[in-house]
Amino acid sequence: QVQLVESGGGSVQAGASLSLPCATSGSTIRTLHMGWFRQAPGTERAFVASLNCSTSRTYYADSVKGRFTISRGDARNTILLLMDKLKPEDTAVYYCAATLNPIRGPATLAEYAAWGQGTQVTVSS
Numbered sequence: 001q002v003q004l005v006e007s008g009g010g011s012v013q014a015g016a017s018l019s020l021p022c023a024t025s026g027s028t029i030r031t032l033h034m035g036w037f038r039q040a041p042g043t044e045r046a047f048v049a050s051l052n053c054s055t056s057r058t059y060y061a062d063s064v065k066g067r068f069t070i071s072r073g074d075a076r077n078t079i080l081l082l083m084d085k086l087k088p089e090d091t092a093v094y095y096c097a098a099t100l101n102p103i104r105g106p107a108t109l110a111e112y113a114a115w116g117q118g119t120q121v122t123v124s125s
Contacts, residue, residue, distance in 0.1 A: 002027045002114040004096045009119030014088055016123075020081040021073055022096030022116060029053050029077045033099050035112055036070060036081045038092035038121075045095065047107035051079060059106045064090075086123045093118040 008020040022034065035050035049070040050059045058070055069082040083090065097112035104111055 002032070002098045004098060004114055004116035006094065006096045006116040006119040009094065009121045011122040011124065012086055014086060014123055014125050016086050017082070017084045018086065018121060020083070020094055020096075020119060020121070021075070022079050022081070023075070024077045024079070024098065027098070029072075029079070031100065033102050033106060034070075034079045035097045035099070035102075035106060037095045037097060037109060037112075038090075039095070039118075040092040043092075045109055047109065048094070049081060050102070050106040052106075053079075061107070083121070086121075088123050088125045091121060091123050093120050 003025045005023045030053045033052050036048040037045050038048050039045040047061050049068055051070045067085045071080050073080045095118045096116040098114040099112045102111035
């Protein structure tokens with residue numbers, strides 16, 4: 001059973017950067033496809049980025065492409081979401097998720113079986 005714990009959220013001004021670590025346990029990370037999703041108040045949970053930890057291939061939502069980077073962290077069994085040039089519309093609860101093989105695509109929320117508890121990111125203008 002994979003367990004995920006996010007951290008690193010907070011309140012920042014527009015244009016700032018934040019890094020969100022996600023620590024995994026219960027499985028070898030290189031067997032996993034890891035994703036980040038976000039949910040703003042009154043909206044559906046939406047795909048942000050994902051990483052195939054075996055091949056290192058990455059995937060991004062158009063809204064964050066060029067500003068966000070998903071990668072393996074320096075700490076063992078950790079992934080990072082580095083968010084640059086943050087905008088007020090990036091305000092949301094960010095969730096880390098894991099799956100073995102997203103058959104219906106890396107952005108498909110239903111493909112992910114394990115989820116973290118979420119961390120709040122607030123960007124003010």
